[in-house]
Amino acid sequence: MNQTFQDLLVPYLPYLNGRQVTEESRLHDLGLNSMKAIDLLFTIEDELGVSLPDEDLNDSTFATAGSLWRAVQRASVGEPTKVNV
Template sequence: MSAESRLLTLLRPFLRLLPPDAALPMDADLGRLGLDSLQSIDLLMALEQEFGVTIPDEKITVESFSTPAHVLELVK
């Protein structure tokens, strides 16, 4: 599975306002789909586990959790 599709699978459970059958494009607005700042902490932990990386602090900004594309940047 590509990093992109692994990421989208990981993201879905965090997006309470995204219907299960709806598409999740890489430029979707994650805040609008239900990701809040507290959940983005859980997402960060889940990312490190799924991709087996340690994301350096300086890479994380407020924009990091704005879209799937930005989240993907964190694990690249």
């Protein structure tokens, strides 16, 4: 994950409490609910210039910072969404 992506996540994670966002950070546990996830998606699309495919708009993608980052990376290079992790 790059710093720009980590910085985008912070405002959507009210329970982060100054901790570092890591790939293992569980977004729901840190306060990301469905409404915030939609806002975060729009921010990612605007700030990073990527559009996540419909197949990636699910709980698995938004489970951790790392899973969301991998979806953003795939979308940025146009790779298929089915990738072995």
